[in-house]
Amino acid sequence: MRKSNDRLILGYDRFKATVGVSAAVFGRELEEKSRELGAPDFSSMIQVHGNRIAQAMPGVIHPETDALVSDRKGLMLYGCFADCLPIYVWDEDKDLIGLAHAGWKGTAGRIAQLLVEHLIELGASELSAFIGPGICAKHYQVSAGFDQLLKPVEPSAYISADESFYFDLFAENRAQLEQYLPAERIAQSDSCTFSDPAYYSYRRDQQTRGRNLAYLMLK
Numbered sequence: 001m002r003k004s005n006d007r008l009i010l011g012y013d014r015f016k017a018t019v020g021v022s023a024a025v026f027g028r029e030l031e032e033k034s035r036e037l038g039a040p041d042f043s044s045m046i047q048v049h050g051n052r053i054a055q056a057m058p059g060v061i062h063p064e065t066d067a068l069v070s071d072r073k074g075l076m077l078y079g080c081f082a083d084c085l086p087i088y089v090w091d092e093d094k095d096l097i098g099l100a101h102a103g104w105k106g107t108a109g110r111i112a113q114l115l116v117e118h119l120i121e122l123g124a125s126e127l128s129a130f131i132g133p134g135i136c137a138k139h140y141q142v143s144a145g146f147d148q149l150l151k152p153v154e155p156s157a158y159i160s161a162d163e164s165f166y167f168d169l170f171a172e173n174r175a176q177l178e179q180y181l182p183a184e185r186i187a188q189s190d191s192c193t194f195s196d197p198a199y200y201s202y203r204r205d206q207q208t209r210g211r212n213l214a215y216l217m218l219k
């Protein structure tokens with residue numbers, strides 16, 4: 001999927017087998033993608049399911065980082081995903097954007113909430129957000145007591161049904177964003193990576209090396 005307006009390019013595409021490739025190969029693949037998207041520069045991150053946020057630098061693949069922020073026009077932010085949620089945030093007036101990677105650990109570490117707080121510290125005041133494709137609650141079975149581990153802002157994100165347990169990453173990340181953003185400024189994808197063959201899914205494809213690429217850029 002790709003959305004574009006006069007200020008932003010926002011997208012989520014099936015990408016490549018990025019897991020295990022060298023940084024040099026990954027960088028070349030991102031260069032190629034940037035040419036396709038018409039992005040003059042790019043920055044990416046090596047995600048570790050943490051909650052560290054970095055200021056995106058052109059040409060840099062930031063290590064041990066799960067969110068990037070930027071105020072630069074023409075700098076594409078990239079992250080790789082397969083079931084985890086991409087969280088896109090931007091200011092409607094100022095040139096400020098952020099892209100976060102929220103799997104369960106990042107969600108437990110409140111990465112979506114921290115990203116918004118970080119952008120507010122940088123001067124954002126009119127933030128909007130989009131939660132991109134990811135695994136839906138029905139396909140995200142978890143162990144009993146998962147809520148004790150994750151300590152969700154939104155307790156109803158932990159679902160018990162027929163003696164099984166599920167977690168709604170969308171609901172929890174939305175609740176984290178709603179601590180600062182009005183609900184009407186948060187949109188979300190209705191696409192589940194597990195059930196949509198257009199995308200790689202870590203759970204469905206048995207720990208595939210394939211990843212989807214999320215991207216966000218100020219024009």
Ligand SMILES: [Zn+2]
Pocket residue numbers: 135136137138139192193194195
């Ligand atoms: Zn699903």
